[in-house]
Structures are given as structure tokens and as C-alpha cells.
Amino acid sequence: MEISKPDSSSTLDSSPSSPVALQQEVITLWNAATGDRYSIDDALCPLHQVGCVYDDTNVWANIQKESQPSKMRFNFESGSDWRPLYRRGDGTPIDQLMNKNKRLESVQPSQLIYRAIPDSYTTKIENNLSAQIRRNVEQWRRRGITIWNGHVGSILHDLLKKLEEVKQNNIEMKQQHDDLLNEVLSSYVVVGFPLNYAYTEPRPIIDEIFNTLIYENNEKDVQFALAVYCHPYVSNFCSLWVYIVSLVQK
Known part of the structure; x- marks a missing residue:
């Protein structure tokens, strides 16, 4: 301080x-x-x-x-x-x-001297964190098979990029957010939200996802979607976004 x-x-x-x-x-x-x-x-x-x-x-x-x-x-x-x-x-x-x-x-x-972050660095963070979150969610559920919806996950990933732009420019995005999710909302009941961090390590992020209790949706046909986006700044400073939702077919 x-x-x-x-x-x-x-x-x-x-x-x-x-x-x-x-x-x-x-x-x-x-x-x-x-x-x-x-x-x-x-x-x-x-x-x-x-x-x-x-x-x-x-x-x-x-x-x-x-x-x-x-x-x-x-x-x-x-x-x-x-x-x-x-x-x-x-x-x-x-x-x-x-x-x-x-x-x-x-x-x-x-x-x-501020050095640019290579794409390989952010890609590695995204892949590793995505794998850890999925593994933990599957362990927390302990009921049958946890189905991950990759198509919705890709939509959420694009949305996270937009959210980073919104944060940088301090602009309103509610309508654009809803429009981008319109395809998903028309087919599923969606429960979830984006989370943003100044990235340091995975553990605090996984702990916060655990506290959301999203994984406790026990509907028979429930699916889950996950997106992780790491936006680079300089010298290994990154803005880390996670969007996790549960999906139930309408």
C-alpha cells in the first residue's frame, strides 16, 4: 500500500x-x-x-x-x-x-526495461489452467461423467477477449455480451459468470471456482463449458480471465 x-x-x-x-x-x-x-x-x-x-x-x-x-x-x-x-x-x-x-x-x-510476452507463454498458461480447472471440477462432482461443451467454450473464449477490451477502455458491454451469448441462451439455461485476475498462480483461481458451487448442478443432462483467456501486458504481467458455466438443455 x-x-x-x-x-x-x-x-x-x-x-x-x-x-x-x-x-x-x-x-x-x-x-x-x-x-x-x-x-x-x-x-x-x-x-x-x-x-x-x-x-x-x-x-x-x-x-x-x-x-x-x-x-x-x-x-x-x-x-x-x-x-x-x-x-x-x-x-x-x-x-x-x-x-x-x-x-x-x-x-x-x-x-x-519492459519485455514483450511471447504468445507461447500465455498459451501455456491457458492450456495448463484449463486442464487443472476441468480436473478439479470432475473431482468435486464425483457423480458420473462430466461433459464439457467445447462449442460453447469457444464462444466464451471470444467473449473474454471482448471483456478485456471493455476493461481497458472502460466502456459498456452488457448488450454486446448478451448478443454474443444469444446462440447459447436460445438453447440452454445458462448459469455462470466471468472472473478476472492479475495472474500469479493457479491455486487462488481454483479455490474461487470451488467457492462458486457451479459444479453442484445435478440436473440429469447438465453440461459445462469453460474458457480461459490470458491477455499479455509486459514482463510476465497478465490479465487472466476465466468463464465457467453450467448448461441445461431447454
Whole structure:
């Protein structure tokens, strides 16, 4: 998580009685992985504890009794709330670490190189994950043969590509989604939905599919359809889509 501190024109009361409401007006918490932002009293914020904070000038350890963001004070000048790693005059080589602008030098390369992802990489992810999901669904069902409808699966795969475009361009697609599924909806009762992830590994995806309980459809002639689409960005970062549905003939 990243913390947006108030600008130089904003001040925080560093006394123990400082009202949390004032802090909430000037402190914003950012999820650096997703770009989502939260106020410090947002119940949906995934950041529950703050142990340390850093920027390009120093690193501060939280020495307050509270570590929950909504109950903390974020005045980094307060020695009773935050302990800096580097202090001038205490023997630490902070002057050597800082550049001419009095900022700590970054260990990150000055120029980042982003490499394109080969098609073979995304194809391998799609094939491996599809096989794992099918295998797990068949194990979870434990009743007869699980039939996979490949034709519907190919339709869902094309639809996932459209959904990635929608996500990138922030456009409305409900009508287009329904139109693309019209052929399927005219023949089957369809239950299911698409799922989207920043891909890291298969296990969290398989666990979430398990929690959907889609595989528990026990209609006599039920079929299933699955599509996995991996959209490449750069340097092995991928947007991973899964569309899984149950199908019952009308």
C-alpha cells in the first residue's frame, strides 16, 4: 500500500488528542497493485495494520500503541509516534546516502526495461489452467461423467477477449455480451459468470471456482463449458480471465 501524505500547505495536529477526522481528510491509502484508493476509515480497505512508512527521504517505524490506520496519527515529525531510521548527527551515513537534492538514492535502475510476452507463454498458461480447472471440477462432482461443451467454450473464449477490451477502455458491454451469448441462451439455461485476475498462480483461481458451487448442478443432462483467456501486458504481467458455466438443455 502507498500513503498519500498531505502537501506542504496542510498540517496535522500531532498531539495525542488529535482528532482522527482531521487525519482522514488528508491521508489517502493507495493499493499500488490495483490502483484503488481508500480513506483511512474505509472498512473495505485491505490494509489493516501499518508497521512502517517510507519515502525517498527516510523510513519511519510506527511506535504508537495503535497500528490500525483509522486510529493512528500520521505526523511523521512527531517523535512519540514515529521513529525515523536515519537521523542527522547520530552517526548514520544519511548524508552519504542522499543525493544533491537531499533525497535518498533509489536502488531501482534509472531506466526500466519492459519485455514483450511471447504468445507461447500465455498459451501455456491457458492450456495448463484449463486442464487443472476441468480436473478439479470432475473431482468435486464425483457423480458420473462430466461433459464439457467445447462449442460453447469457444464462444466464451471470444467473449473474454471482448471483456478485456471493455476493461481497458472502460466502456459498456452488457448488450454486446448478451448478443454474443444469444446462440447459447436460445438453447440452454445458462448459469455462470466471468472472473478476472492479475495472474500469479493457479491455486487462488481454483479455490474461487470451488467457492462458486457451479459444479453442484445435478440436473440429469447438465453440461459445462469453460474458457480461459490470458491477455499479455509486459514482463510476465497478465490479465487472466476465466468463464465457467453450467448448461441445461431447454
